[in-house]
Amino acid sequence: MIEANFLTESMGNSSYAVERSLKKLVEDIERDKDVELVGKDVGEVKKEEGSYTGIVELELQFSDMKSFIRGVIKYPPSAILLNSPAEITMSREEFQQLLAFTGSVIRDLYSHYHAGFVFEDIEEEFTPVDEEEIDSILDHGAVRVGVLIENEDEDFNTIISRVIESISGDVEYIKAEEMKLEAGRVVALDLLIEPPSSVFDLVLKYVPMVIKVVEPEEITLSMLDIQDISTSIAEVINDVMIQNAVFK
Structure with a gap:
């Protein structure tokens, strides 16, 4: 409860x-x-x-x-x-369902009000994390997620840098790939994100076409994580509604 x-x-x-x-x-x-x-x-x-x-x-x-x-x-x-509570522990599948549910609502909200985040250009380039570091980063509390993000004719490396820089918390990328689907160009990212609440920040800012939680099998959300997740969601919704009322 x-x-x-x-x-x-x-x-x-x-x-x-x-x-x-x-x-x-x-x-x-x-x-x-x-x-x-x-x-x-x-x-x-x-x-x-x-x-x-x-x-x-x-x-x-x-x-x-x-x-x-x-x-x-x-x-x-x-x-x-x-x-x-002080913390909540859930399965990888349950955590993924929460992300998908949140993303679905936010996608509809942005589409209805023609809203979304605007990001600054990032010049810094990032390199993939070494394979031998993955386990230690996961042990430290990170979540490994795979995402598909739409690419509207932007430079591949720019998207990687922007995602890493704009998400709150610590973000490392394991690998990235650019693909072309029927829906358009997309970037597939394999990311390590800490704390778990920052995965919701990714969802709110980028609304991935697909998001899959890879590791760990169980995710524990601290009271601070739960507070941050709920506050971020409320702020995004309120900001969209206020802007719509002002510019209506």
Whole structure:
């Protein structure tokens, strides 16, 4: 079970609209069978610089990691405070399913709102990690993943460098290959990523066409990992929604 507090801020041009928004959020969660509302603290709506702001803090329980991520996606909070557990251990297959689920939702979100990440050019070139170093890196807590990333007519080495530099945490690449499929040009990357939460960063930023968790057989997520994963997902969704509202 995962226990967390969701803090959600609502802003609007009228106190009624803000109150209604927060009330609807609470009602939606109360009806949701995949989340248990343990407690709520609805703050007073305040007027600041011509607009109204209200905050609600919800104490929630989720049965597993997938329902937790689903809750973050469905009700993206402004802030998350994870209360328990201290860690979660899951199989390689379960971890891969979480990545695929997250990637599917984010892909639809980006497609619908024509959104996505913009990356700076990276001039530094990286070399593959030595084969004899792979086991020691895995023992240190890394996850080995294989991904297929679309290549929109960019230099092969530039894509490798950009992926390594833009993902949070430590990233090494074992091998890379450029291929041409019916869907277009793609780059296949064999990566070592640490900590495990940074694999979600890869999914959020690049939304791979395919992602496969190769090693290890079991992945342990610390409380910090879970916090980072949920916060990153919520931030991406909120940023897309805010930008859509501003430029609509």
